[in-house]
Amino acid sequence: MSTESSKLxxxxxxxxxxxxxxxxxxxxxxxxxxxxxxxFVEPESGRYFDTINPATEEQLASIADASEADVxxxxxxxRKAYSDAWSKLKAAERGKYIFRIARILQERAxxxxxxxxxxxxxxxxxxxxxxIPLAAAHFFYYAGWADKLAYAFPGRNPVALGxxxxxxxxxxxLLMAAWKIAPALACGNTVVLKPAETTPLTAxxxxxxxxxxxxxxxxxxxxxxxxxxxxAIVNHPDIDKIAFTGSTEVGRIIQRAIAGSGKKYTLELGGxxxxxxxxxxxxxxxxxxxxxxxxxxxGHVCCAGSRLFxxxxxxxxxxxxxxxxxxxxxxxxxxxxxxxxxxxxxxRQLETIESYLKVGREEGAEMHQSSCDVPDTxxxxxxxxxxxVSQSNRIVQEEIFGPVLAIxxxxxxxxxxxxxNNTPYGLSGGVWTDKGAKIFRMxxxxxxxxxxxxxxxxxxxxxxxxxxxxSGVGRxxxxxxxxxxxxxxx
Ligand code: NAP
Ligand code: MG
Numbered sequence: 001m002s003t004e005s006s007k008l009x010x011x012x013x014x015x016x017x018x019x020x021x022x023x024x025x026x027x028x029x030x031x032x033x034x035x036x037x038x039x040f041v042e043p044e045s046g047r048y049f050d051t052i053n054p055a056t057e058e059q060l061a062s063i064a065d066a067s068e069a070d071v072x073x074x075x076x077x078x079r080k081a082y083s084d085a086w087s088k089l090k091a092a093e094r095g096k097y098i099f100r101i102a103r104i105l106q107e108r109a110x111x112x113x114x115x116x117x118x119x120x121x122x123x124x125x126x127x128x129x130x131x132i133p134l135a136a137a138h139f140f141y142y143a144g145w146a147d148k149l150a151y152a153f154p155g156r157n158p159v160a161l162g163x164x165x166x167x168x169x170x171x172x173x174l175l176m177a178a179w180k181i182a183p184a185l186a187c188g189n190t191v192v193l194k195p196a197e198t199t200p201l202t203a204x205x206x207x208x209x210x211x212x213x214x215x216x217x218x219x220x221x222x223x224x225x226x227x228x229x230x231x232a233i234v235n236h237p238d239i240d241k242i243a244f245t246g247s248t249e250v251g252r253i254i255q256r257a258i259a260g261s262g263k264k265y266t267l268e269l270g271g272x273x274x275x276x277x278x279x280x281x282x283x284x285x286x287x288x289x290x291x292x293x294x295x296x297x298x299g300h301v302c303c304a305g306s307r308l309f310x311x312x313x314x315x316x317x318x319x320x321x322x323x324x325x326x327x328x329x330x331x332x333x334x335x336x337x338x339x340x341x342x343x344x345x346x347x348r349q350l351e352t353i354e355s356y357l358k359v360g361r362e363e364g365a366e367m368h369q370s371s372c373d374v375p376d377t378x379x380x381x382x383x384x385x386x387x388x389v390s391q392s393n394r395i396v397q398e399e400i401f402g403p404v405l406a407i408x409x410x411x412x413x414x415x416x417x418x419x420x421n422n423t424p425y426g427l428s429g430g431v432w433t434d435k436g437a438k439i440f441r442m443x444x445x446x447x448x449x450x451x452x453x454x455x456x457x458x459x460x461x462x463x464x465x466x467x468x469x470x471s472g473v474g475r476x477x478x479x480x481x482x483x484x485x486x487x488x489x490x
Pocket of ligand 1: 167168169170195197198226227230234247248251254271301302471
């Protein structure tokens with residue numbers, strides 16, 4: 001892995017010395033089977049696929065490719081575990097298992113962080129400080145609810161749904177698994193989960209944790225594969241609930257597939273979030289927030305602040321400061337603790353991002369990228385901003401899912417608000433102003449599930465998360481996240 005890439009040449013000539021996280025404490029098997037009934041088993045077809053490190057293009061492990069028959073086996077294990085074991089346990093006992101998962105994750109946090117960065121390309125700082133601690137926090141939070149469901153829904157009788165089928169994306173692999181598994185188990189359901197094809201490794205490690213925590217066999221089953229494996233889960237007749245996080249396109253396919261089946265569902269889909277900076281905002285703080293909002297995790301964030309609206313009188317200042325700040329961002333080795341922007345998750349995602357960079361230029365926008373070097377191997381994209389764009393441009397309307405920001409200006413609050421809401425998506429947004437009254441006016445009117453004020457990308461297990469419009473159906477996290485896994489009887 002190139003360490004050159006993670007050095008930063010400042011104008012005055014000094015550089016950060018490389019500070020790579022060690023990998024000595026990490027063990028990755030050559031091959032992983034499917035996790036069914038607390039054992040790793042061979043896929044029926046005998047087929048495996050590779051998962052690679054997107055920073056080096058080296059193979060990390062080979063992963064079982066689950067067919068429809070394998071998914072059926074996992075669902076049968078989950079059904080049996082539900083009927084024979086999990087639904088018979090006292091709620092407080094279920095909670096103890098979930099606490100155990102949380103504690104083991106915490107103990108093994110360093111190992112999980114390194115594997116997350118190796119398999120997915122995200123900077124170790126993000127895996128270490130955000131993904132893994134938040135995943136553990138989700139298990140802790142929902143473990144606490146397991147025996148208190150009656151208090152969460154007073155006067156109603158909360159009953160588990162049965163078997164939950166869950167399909168997740170590659171941008172927060174372990175965290176998305178925790179978002180899905182923790183509330184499902186707390187509510188008394190059993191689970192069949194499919195991680196994304198490019199980032200299965202922390203899910204396989206989580207399978208080890210679940211086995212080591214001695215959960216009754218079949219309570220959590222993890223089947224790996226690509227879109228077909230996901231579709232086999234969605235279409236399985238003995239699944240009671242589908243929880244999906246991914247693209248709006250696949251979300252639509254899933255909604256059609258389960259229409260009329262009686263399956264309960266939550267869909268957490270794409271986004272095209274806007275940040276809006278008013279002239280009275282603390283500009284340096286806002287610039288830092290914008291940088292965090294779009295360049296964090298390579299822009300592989302559903303709620304990434306990929307559109308920016310700046311009040312006209314401060315636009316030149318904001319753009320100049322943004323450009324300066326972009327020059328200091330370190331792109332390179334995800335395992336280096338200095339790295340700000342790691343590798344793009346896959347060759348396919350890089351292709352998508354690059355095609356949008358081309359579209360943006362063809363639409364007449366002005367593109368500016370930081371001048372840093374990027375390594376020769378692996379998948380990389382420099383932080384990029386577009387100015388001179390208009391509302392109808394594709395780079396303003398469509399989700400790019402990379403470190404690419406489209407900047408526009410506005411004059412009045414009403415104009416800014418109209419522009420922010422002119423999108424088919426509605427997952428998140430950010431308001432930057434010194435005036436509390438403006439914060440309240442804007443946050444009430446921005447049509448998005450989460451709106452941050454003078455900050456961005458802050459997550460907490462107690463807070464519900466989800467979209468308006470094409471960003472999804474239902475909420476995850478907090479009390480709302482329990483509702484999604486229960487029948488509430490009168
Ligand atoms: P994706 O292509 O929709 O894939 C998501 C998952 O669905 C993957 O596991 C995928 O398998 C699987 N899948 C693909 N086709 C399927 C089908 N026909 N039926 C069932 N499952 C299928 O999305 P992605 O590119 O991995 O992730 C990026 C997207 O996720 C972005 O749009 C982002 O905004 C969204 N996202 C939303 C949230 C949120 O909370 N709203 C959070 C994170 C990400 P493969 O592994 O083979 O692709
Ligand atoms: Mg990988």
